[in-house]
Amino acid sequence: MRHLLFRYLFLCCLCCGLGKIFAAGKVVSWQVPKGVELNDDFTVRIRPAEKTNWVSVPAYLVNVDEVRGTKHHVEHASMATFDFSEKVEIAVTYNKGKIDSARVRPLSYDIPFTIEGNTLQFSLEKPANLSVEVNGDIFHNLHLFANPLDTFKVDKKNPDLIYFGPGIHRFEGGEFRIPSGKTVYVAGGSVMMGRMLIENVHDVKLLGRGIIDPSVKMGIRIANSRNVYVEGLMATQCATGGSDSVTIRNVKVISYFGWGDGMNVFSSRNVLFDRVFCRTSDDCTTVYGTRLGFEGPSSNITMQNSTLWADVAHPIFIGIHGNVDKPEILENLNYVNIDILDHKEKQLNYQGCLAINAGDENLIRNVRFEDIRIENFRQGQLVNLRIFFNEKYCKAPGRGIENVVFKNVSYTGNRAEISVIEGYDAQRKVRNIRFENLRINGQIISDDMPGKPKWYHTGDMARIYVGPHVEGVSFLNTFEK
Numbered sequence: 085m086r087h088l089l090f091r092y093l094f095l096c097c098l099c100c101g102l103g104k105i106f107a108a109g110k111v112v113s114w115q116v117p118k119g120v121e122l123n124d125d126f127t128v129r130i131r132p133a134e135k136t137n138w139v140s141v142p143a144y145l146v147n148v149d150e151v152r153g154t155k156h157h158v159e160h161a162s163m164a165t166f167d168f169s170e171k172v173e174i175a176v177t178y179n180k181g182k183i184d185s186a187r188v189r190p191l192s193y194d195i196p197f198t199i200e201g202n203t204l205q206f207s208l209e210k211p212a213n214l215s216v217e218v219n220g221d222i223f224h225n226l227h228l229f230a231n232p233l234d235t236f237k238v239d240k241k242n243p244d245l246i247y248f249g250p251g252i253h254r255f256e257g258g259e260f261r262i263p264s265g266k267t268v269y270v271a272g273g274s275v276m277m278g279r280m281l282i283e284n285v286h287d288v289k290l291l292g293r294g295i296i297d298p299s300v301k302m303g304i305r306i307a308n309s310r311n312v313y314v315e316g317l318m319a320t321q322c323a324t325g326g327s328d329s330v331t332i333r334n335v336k337v338i339s340y341f342g343w344g345d346g347m348n349v350f351s352s353r354n355v356l357f358d359r360v361f362c363r364t365s366d367d368c369t370t371v372y373g374t375r376l377g378f379e380g381p382s383s384n385i386t387m388q389n390s391t392l393w394a395d396v397a398h399p400i401f402i403g404i405h406g407n408v409d410k411p412e413i414l415e416n417l418n419y420v421n422i423d424i425l426d427h428k429e430k431q432l433n434y435q436g437c438l439a440i441n442a443g444d445e446n447l448i449r450n451v452r453f454e455d456i457r458i459e460n461f462r463q464g465q466l467v468n469l470r471i472f473f474n475e476k477y478c479k480a481p482g483r484g485i486e487n488v489v490f491k492n493v494s495y496t497g498n499r500a501e502i503s504v505i506e507g508y509d510a511q512r513k514v515r516n517i518r519f520e521n522l523r524i525n526g527q528i529i530s531d532d533m534p535g536k537p538k539w540y541h542t543g544d545m546a547r548i549y550v551g552p553h554v555e556g557v558s559f560l561n562t563f564e565k
Contacts, residue, residue: 112167112233113141114273114293117252121145123162126176126216126226133171133207141166143226146298147340149365149395150223151428156365156396158340159223165318167231167272167293168208176226177203178218189215190391190423191496192457213336213361213391215425222426229336229361231316236291238269248294250274258300262288270294270317276303280319283307290314301341306330307378321364325350325378336361344396345370347387350405351378355385363393363425370398371417373406373446381412386420393425398439400424402451406444408479417451427461435501436468437461438490442482442512443474449486453493460497467548469517471508485514494523500547507553516556521563530561 110132116122123145129138143162150157179202186204188195193214197206204216208230216226238247244266250273258278262268264285270276272293280296282288286309296303296319303319306312308326318336321344330352337346337360344365349355350372362368369392373381392399400419406412419438427437437458442448458466469488473481484507507513522529529548550557 110169110233111139111172112272113139113165114250114271116142116144117250117273117275119252120275123160124179125160125224126162126164127179128164128226128228129175129177130166130168131173132168133173138175139166144295144298146227146338148223148338148363149340149344151396151430156342161223161225161227161338163227163229163318163338165229165231165272165293167233168211169233171207171209172230173205173207174228174230175203175205176216176228184219186219187215187217189217189425189459190457191459192423211334211359213359215393227336227338227361227363229318231293231334234272234293234316236269238271242267245269247271248274248276248292252277254278262290264288267291270296280304281307282309282312282314285309285312287311288313290317292316295319298338301339301344303337304335320344321346321348323348323350324352324355325376326380327352328354330355331358332356332360333358334360337364339364339366341365348372349382349385350375351380351382352385353383355382357387358389360387360390362391362399363395365396366394367398367401368392368394370401371414372402372404373412373414373444374410375405379407381406382414382417384416386418387422388418388420390421391423391425394427394429394437397429397434399427399437400439400453401436402440403446403448403482403485404441404443404474404477406446406482408445411445411447411483414446414448415450417448419453419456421455422457424456424458424461426459427464429464432501433474435464436503437464437466438493439465439468440470440485440488441468441474442471442485443478443480445480445483447483447486449484451488452491453489454491456490456493458493458495458497460499463499464501465503466495466500467503467505469505469514471506471512471514471553473508481508481512483512485517487516489518489520490522491518491520492523493519493521496525498525503548504551505548505554505557506551509553512553514554514557517554517558519557519559521561522559528561528563529559531559532561 270292274294346362346364
């Protein structure tokens with residue numbers, strides 16, 4: 085194994101450029117390796133607050149997916165990334181013309197900005213994963229990832245550290261397998277041309293500020309492993325299957341290809357996503373049981389402090405896949421402090437920003453959605469809770485959905501179609517669903533609203549249909565108590 089590692093590292097060093105890290109006070113950015121594609125739509129500059137010297141931050145080319153009718157089109161957006169501490173000023177110049185309008189999202193951050201000519205300027209006091217959009221264009225935007233300072237200390241004498249410095253790194257077979265007990269550090273200014281595989285191992289860390297091959301599917305794959313920590317990197321996808329005790333922190337995924345799910349969970353336990361960003365060409369994040377060779381239920385999954393953007397399908401999707409021969413339970417699933425920037429799905433059977441679809445004899449229970457802010461998505465539903473049989477993906481309907489809490493969920497917009505809560509039959513029900521302080525365009529939806537029948541709640545353009553085989557749905561306004 086040690087011989088194999090040295091061989092990999094030797095090959096990588098041959099392929100590396102001499103990229104340098106540069107810094108200005110409390111701001112750090114990195115040069116782009118020669119041969120990596122940039123996008124000149126935007127010029128990005130940063131500086132510590134009240135300093136005079138600006139530092140240029142390169143804008144990489146990233147691909148995103150735009151659906152027009154039934155056709156998928158690859159569009160070229162931009163991505164810039166840097167580290168900082170304390171307050172930083174940011175200037176974004178739009179090189180394609182005049183700025184008539186602009187947004188810095190998530191809108192809940194309420195970041196003030198000024199526009200002078202074709203330059204937008206604002207400041208940050210804490211890390212954030214942002215989208216800067218000019219003239220309403222969401223497909224040629226700037227993804228701006230402002231990280232905390234990286235405090236990892238590289239000790240090249242440490243035999244358990246595998247270090248990849250700035251530059252382009254290539255691997256035999258297009259993938260690098262991380263052994264047990266190793267820490268892999270991918271420095272800022274590095275691009276890994278191949279997948280990073282964490283498979284059948286334990287006690288592994290994958291860290292840094294580098295980029296995992298933006299052209300490859302499943303850039304980071306975690307499979308049948310335990311005690312895994314991934315932090316700070318960017319990739320197209322980062323899935324977890326058959327694993328236990330996994331933390332994924334400040335990882336960004338942007339996909340553009342078919343079935344480009346972002347952060348799937350299959351048959352895993354004790355998985356934490358913290359401060360992640362997902363912009364995807366399919367579901368942003370999912371929790372399933374048995375699927376794709378992984379067997380068993382999933383439990384204790386948390387996503388928090390994160391931003392989701394589904395160019396296609398669901399931002400959050402739970403439950404469709406399992407094992408009909410050995411029914412499974414998906415439980416203790418938590419989604420807390422999340423901004424959903426978009427949801428676009430024309431097929432009614434695949435809609436829902438917050439979707440639980442129980443299939444394959446799954447029982448789904450103890451799910452919490454709390455402090456979730458949903459912006460004016462393009463097409464879809466706010467909520468979809470169904471026990472159903474989708475012959476394309478399931479062999480049977482699910483067994484039930486129980487104990488789901490929606491607390492302090494808000495939607496601001498006018499494009500939400502009718503949301504659905506529906507069971508399957510008298511034995512396969514949806515039970516105990518509580519909406520607490522559901523806010524639609526500023527209005528809290530509650531059971532005591534005048535003129536609102538129990539099966540049909542409306543607030544402006546957002547509606548929730550409660551269908552058959554459903555028990556115990558309540559809409560509460562606790563702010564008035």
